[in-house]
Amino acid sequence: MDGRELVRSIKVFGSVRGLRTVRAAWRQRRTDAWGLPPKGAERARVPGLATEAEALPGGGIVRFARSSLRICVSAGGAVFWGWDGAEPLPSYALAGEGPEPDPRASLEPDTDGGWRIVSERVTVAVSRHGAVEVRTPGGVMLRRDLPPRWWEPVTGADPDRGAGAGTAGASADGPGAASDAGPGAPSADGPAVRAVARWVQRSEVPADARFFGLGGRSAGPRLRDGSYRLWNTDPKGGFVPGDDPLYITMPVQFVVSDAGSHLAFHDNSWDGLVTLAEGEEGAGSGHDRPGTSELRMGGGPLRCWVVVGTPARVLHGWAALTGAPALPPSWALGPQHARWGFGSAREVRRVVAGYRERGLPLSAVHLDIDHYDGHRVFTVDRERFPDLPGLATELREQGVRLVSIVDPAVEAEPGNAVYDSGRAAGAFVRDGRGREVHGEVWPGECAYPDFTDPAVREWWGGLYEERLRQGFSGVWHDMNEPVAFAPFGDMTLPRSARHALDGRGGDHREAHNVYGLAMARAGYEGLRRLRPDERPFLFSRSGWAGMQRYGGTWSGDVSTGWPGLRASLSLVLGLGLCGVPYSGPDVGGFDGSPSPELYLRWFQLGAWLPFFRTHSAIDAGRREPWEFGPEVLEHARVALAERERLRPYFETLARLARMTGAPYVRPVWWGTPEDRGLRDCEDAFLLGDALLVAPVLTRGADRRAVRLPRGRWYDTATGQAYEGPGQVLLDAPLSRVPVLARAGAVLPVRGEGDGQALEVWAPAAGRTGGGLVVRDTGDGWEPGEIERYQSRLVDGRVVVERVTDDGVEEVGVPVRVRGL
Numbered sequence: 136m137d138g139r140e141l142v143r144s145i146k147v148f149g150s151v152r153g154l155r156t157v158r159a160a161w162r163q164r165r166t167d168a169w170g171l172p173p174k175g176a177e178r179a180r181v182p183g184l185a186t187e188a189e190a191l192p193g194g195g196i197v198r199f200a201r202s203s204l205r206i207c208v209s210a211g212g213a214v215f216w217g218w219d220g221a222e223p224l225p226s227y228a229l230a231g232e233g234p235e236p237d238p239r240a241s242l243e244p245d246t247d248g249g250w251r252i253v254s255e256r257v258t259v260a261v262s263r264h265g266a267v268e269v270r271t272p273g274g275v276m277l278r279r280d281l282p283p284r285w286w287e288p289v290t291g292a293d294p295d296r297g298a299g300a301g302t303a304g305a306s307a308d309g310p311g312a313a314s315d316a317g318p319g320a321p322s323a324d325g326p327a328v329r330a331v332a333r334w335v336q337r338s339e340v341p342a343d344a345r346f347f348g349l350g351g352r353s354a355g356p357r358l359r360d361g362s363y364r365l366w367n368t369d370p371k372g373g374f375v376p377g378d379d380p381l382y383i384t385m386p387v388q389f390v391v392s393d394a395g396s397h398l399a400f401h402d403n404s405w406d407g408l409v410t411l412a413e414g415e416e417g418a419g420s421g422h423d424r425p426g427t428s429e430l431r432m433g434g435g436p437l438r439c440w441v442v443v444g445t446p447a448r449v450l451h452g453w454a455a456l457t458g459a460p461a462l463p464p465s466w467a468l469g470p471q472h473a474r475w476g477f478g479s480a481r482e483v484r485r486v487v488a489g490y491r492e493r494g495l496p497l498s499a500v501h502l503d504i505d506h507y508d509g510h511r512v513f514t515v516d517r518e519r520f521p522d523l524p525g526l527a528t529e530l531r532e533q534g535v536r537l538v539s540i541v542d543p544a545v546e547a548e549p550g551n552a553v554y555d556s557g558r559a560a561g562a563f564v565r566d567g568r569g570r571e572v573h574g575e576v577w578p579g580e581c582a583y584p585d586f587t588d589p590a591v592r593e594w595w596g597g598l599y600e601e602r603l604r605q606g607f608s609g610v611w612h613d614m615n616e617p618v619a620f621a622p623f624g625d626m627t628l629p630r631s632a633r634h635a636l637d638g639r640g641g642d643h644r645e646a647h648n649v650y651g652l653a654m655a656r657a658g659y660e661g662l663r664r665l666r667p668d669e670r671p672f673l674f675s676r677s678g679w680a681g682m683q684r685y686g687g688t689w690s691g692d693v694s695t696g697w698p699g700l701r702a703s704l705s706l707v708l709g710l711g712l713c714g715v716p717y718s719g720p721d722v723g724g725f726d727g728s729p730s731p732e733l734y735l736r737w738f739q740l741g742a743w744l745p746f747f748r749t750h751s752a753i754d755a756g757r758r759e760p761w762e763f764g765p766e767v768l769e770h771a772r773v774a775l776a777e778r779e780r781l782r783p784y785f786e787t788l789a790r791l792a793r794m795t796g797a798p799y800v801r802p803v804w805w806g807t808p809e810d811r812g813l814r815d816c817e818d819a820f821l822l823g824d825a826l827l828v829a830p831v832l833t834r835g836a837d838r839r840a841v842r843l844p845r846g847r848w849y850d851t852a853t854g855q856a857y858e859g860p861g862q863v864l865l866d867a868p869l870s871r872v873p874v875l876a877r878a879g880a881v882l883p884v885r886g887e888g889d890g891q892a893l894e895v896w897a898p899a900a901g902r903t904g905g906g907l908v909v910r911d912t913g914d915g916w917e918p919g920e921i922e923r924y925q926s927r928l929v930d931g932r933v934v935v936e937r938v939t940d941d942g943v944e945e946v947g948v949p950v951r952v953r954g955l
Contacts, residue, residue: 152575153622159575160621163629170567170631170642172330176289182218182265182282185248193236194252197261204261206242210236212256213452216267217438218283225637226402227649229681230458247845249947257443269441279339279425283437288330301316331434338430342414342423344392345814347712347802349409350385353378355816356708356802360409365432367409367616367648369626373694373726374701381689382616382677384648388428389449389712391808397443398453400680404648405435435645440638446805447797453714453797458721459685459778461714462793464914466536467609467672468745468785469498473538476505476753479519480526487535489759495772496779496881500530501538501611505753508852511546511603527606536608538672541599543654544581547573553598557584562591563645564632572632574619583617583628586653587646588635595654596661603665609672610658613701615651616677651677652685659685668915674746675799680713687717687746695724695755700737701832707744708820711798717789719746728756731763732834732869735770739872740830742774743822745785745799770870783883783891783911788823790909790919799823807822807844810860816842825880825896825906826851829865829873839867847878847899849954856954878954879904881924881935886949894948895926895935897954903927905938932955 183200194207206216211234215223223233229425236252245251248263256271265282340346346358350363354376364380374381386401386409407430414426442452453461459859472490477483483500490497506523508514515523527537545554545563557563563582565574571582585591602610618626627647634646655675662671673686681686690706693699703720710718722741723729729737738760741747749758756762760771788799801821803812819829819841827848843859850857850865851874857863865873879898886892891910898904904926909919923938924946933952936943 143400145950151855152579152620152668154621155580156620158574159573159580159619160624163574163619163621164634165625166566166572166629167631172288172627178289180285180287185250185261185263185265188242188250190242191236192238193240194259195242195250197250198501199265202265204265204267206252206259206261206267208237208240208254209239209250211452211455212237212254212443213439213456214257214269214441214443216259217436219437221436221438223402223438223440225639227404227652228400228402228457230456230681230684234456239337247508257441269397269443271395271443276277276341277394277397278390278399278441280739281337281339283336285332285334285437287332290330308426333431333433333577333643334437336430336437336439338399338428339425339462340390340414340428341392341394342416342418342425343811344390344414344426345565346376346411346413346426346428347389347391348709350380350387350397350710350713351383351690351706351718352709353381353693353702353705355705356712357815360412362408362410365405365409365648367651369614369616369618369680370692371626373692374700374702375694375696375698376705381706383651383679383682383688383715385680385713386430387680387713389446391446391804391814393809393811395443396808397441398449400440400453400456401430401432402438402440402574402680403432404645404679405433406644406647420951421952427675433644446796446801446808450712450714450796450798451779452796454683457681457714459793460683460714461686461715462670462789463672463687463784464609464670464672465782465911466498466534466914467649468782468789469747470496470742470749470778470882471499471501471538471746472497472758473501473503473611473748473750474753474758475503475751477502479506480521480523480939483526483530486759487533489528489535489761492771493761493768495760496775497535499536499538499609501540501748501750501945503611503753504542504577506539511551511553512542512544512578513598515605524604527608531606531608538609538611539602539607539608540613541602541606541610541658542576542613543586543617543650544574544576544578544619545584546578547571547580547582554582556598557582557591557594560590560594562588562594564628564634566629566632567929571626574617574628574680576614576618576620581619584654584657585634586650586657587637587641589637591635592653592657592660593637595657596664599658599661600665605663610662612654612658612673612675612677614673614683615654616647617650635812637755649679652679652682655682655685670914670916671898674717678715683715683717688715689718689746689750689928690720692725693720695727695729697733697735697832697834699724700733700740703737704740704820704830704832707800708802708817711800712802714796716792716796716798716800717745719744721748721750722750723749723758724755725750726752726755731767734742734758734763735767735869736831736872738771739774740832741906742778742832743800743828743872743874745789747778748823766869775872780885781882782842782846782885783908784823784825786911787883787907787909791823791907794921803827803842803844807860810844812842812860813844823882825877825882827875827877829867829875831872837866837868838864839873841873841875843875847902848875849878849896850874851953854954876953877904878902879926881906881908881926883908883910884951892949892951893924893935894951894953895933897933897952898926898928900928
């Protein structure tokens with residue numbers, strides 16, 4: 136570390152904490168120097184030639200000279216393959232025991248000495264060298280994974296193993312067994328972490344394909360050529376497009392091409408790097424150059440899932456694999472306000488009164504770490520919040536809930552009740568010598584619960600009883616990458632730190648990326664036990680594949696500026712394609728002071744996203760709408776009113792996301808992925824099937840071009856109809872952003888009082904339309920019923936009917952027809 140790094144540490148964290156972070160960073164380096172094996176000689180290995188195959192339900196095992204491949208097609212059409220004994224379980228991503236194999240699919244010889252599996256939805260071919268190709272039922276290639284390559288530590292074993300032999304990266308007992316993770320239980324006798332095999336998998340996709348996904352990425356949602364790291368990371372401040380990695384990384388690729396769409400998921404939580412390169416049609420003497428994806432992992436199993444079909448079918452299959460998205464309570468679909476630095480109950484009351492006096496709707500207020508006593512989790516500063524339960528009751532009577540931040544780091548100070556309780560339970564992460572791993576965080580020196588231990592998850596979940604007693608209605612997980620302040624190196628735990636990994640034993644190299652996911656599980660399950668009649672509200676800054684089972688997420692510390700505004704939309708769209716439908720940004724940006732124009736455009740974007748929350752840092756400017764002048768206030772009022780009018784539509788989208796896996800916010804190519812022009816559109820989105828939203832993302836714009844999918848679309852402000860596909864230029868005054876409705880769409884809106892109505896946009900002549908409605912049944916677990924509506928044009932009049940199993944019937948709510 137040089138002097139500049141020390142100065143930066145002191146500037147960021149303060150003089151005393153800055154020096155402590157320096158010591159903590161050096162301590163982490165010493166821990167890993169002792170606890171991780173030194174890098175030694177390696178030898179490369181490839182599968183070799185196929186020698187034999189064994190048929191099993193849904194597929195079978197193909198054995199090669201130096202490896203083996205297990206491959207299976209599930210009853211739902213998802214394809215799994217794993218090398219060297221890797222099986223679907225254990226997995227932090229999968230829900231339950233995984234899908235059943237397709238009994239009609241079987242392994243059979245293919246040409247050139249390979250093998251294939253033919254099923255209703257997909258065909259899989261395995262070459263004699265170990266390439267795995269996924270094709271449509273018609274035989275068109277969607278994805279081709281070339282034979283993988285491993286680099287194994289030389290340990291003196293026979294370099295030429297027999298057919299199907301295991302590696303240091305996986306064992307015959309399945310991924311995550313002792314030989315996979317390596318360390319086992321902490322030992323005081325010396326390092327127990329074994330060297331592991333790293334590997335690389337190169338894949339090819341059609342030349343016209345576009346890549347999406349990989350978790351929350353600031354640039355996109357289409358992922359350009361370049362490298363993307365798979366390591367959940369606090370970027371140490373505000374981020375803009377191009378900053379990578381961020382808080383949520385996932386080895387989940389969503390690929391769209393003319394041949395079809397597919398999702399590929401490599402179920403491995405180790406540190407990795409994905410390098411993407413788009414293809415080129417007609418490259419090289421008229422031959423297409425395929426797009427490529429290269430995945431390099433530092434260890435762990437080589438196993439993959441692929442789901443194919445339309446975008447809707449792909450995410451439905453993905454949700455079937457990894458779990459249905461948690462359903463937020465209906466109030467969490469309303470506008471929310473947060474600030475690091477409310478400072479006192481008096482200030483909270485002042486802000487809430489400001490909303491009420493100006494007639495602005497508000498559903499929740501979030502309290503950041505400054506409401507804690509000394510920043511210690513599960514405490515309250517009694518001087519500044521003398522009666523927090525009373526404040527919560529008072530606000531709830533006004534329709535406003537309180538939401539609490541919860542950090543994982545626990546101040547490692549005897550006398551701290553949470554620390555004493557966790558220490559007695561053996562809850563904290565330890566190093567190879569059996570000592571607690573400590574890091575510097577907001578309260579000071581902290582210990583970290585090991586959420587990969589079921590007993591620790593149960594202990595931690597019970598602590599949320601204190602939050603409920605204080606009157607909080609939801610929780611917000613922060614700093615759970617996990618973060619340990621450091622002026623240099625990685626701001627997290629030592630890689631050699633030991634974790635339970637649900638009984639398998641392992642280290643932080645494997646546990647890091649699933650730490651936030653496991654914490655979310657602990658909180659969600661704890662809240663369910665404590666309040667079984669209410670759906671938990673939980674969202675998390677960090678997570679991994681499957682995190683949607685426990686709640687949503689948000690942008691983290693997006694930088695205040697026009698680039699940060701654009702990154703906000705990229706994150707929401709990208710996360711939705713990875714199966715996380717409930718997310719949104721810090722409206723206005725986390726740091727700095729937005730201009731009135733920038734704040735308003737951010738506010739207008741946020742009003743159309745699932746999670747709508749203003750938030751800022753303690754030293755940033757205000758984020759209340761009235762702080763930006765009367766013009767911004769009035770335009771923000773319009774955006775809030777429209778959000779509230781459409782609350783039933785958001786509630787329907789939330790229910791449909793849980794039932795089908797479809798995100799609320801979708802790329803404009805969602806229904807027409809064959810439209811290549813739409814694949815490159817990144818500045819607009821579909822909200823469900825009915826609406827197309829075109830936010831303003833550039834300074835000074837009062838008009839903007841909007842690319843339309845095929846069909847008729849109505850400008851909701853003017854009623855003007857436009858025909859797609861094509862591009863139109865629409866007005867975008869400061870008072871609103873362009874929003875278009877699909878012809879024939881039927882969507883639920885607020886009616887008179889608390890009632891509900893249907894808004895119907897006239898279908899084109901000779902065409903029909905429709906929509907789905909799921910009514911809110913409260914914040915408990917009562918399932919919602921899907922209501923189906925159809926619209927048609929009869930003698931110049933729009934007719935709307937409810938479709939039932941017995942035919943059609945009259946609509947029982949008011950209908951508002953627009954577009955005629």
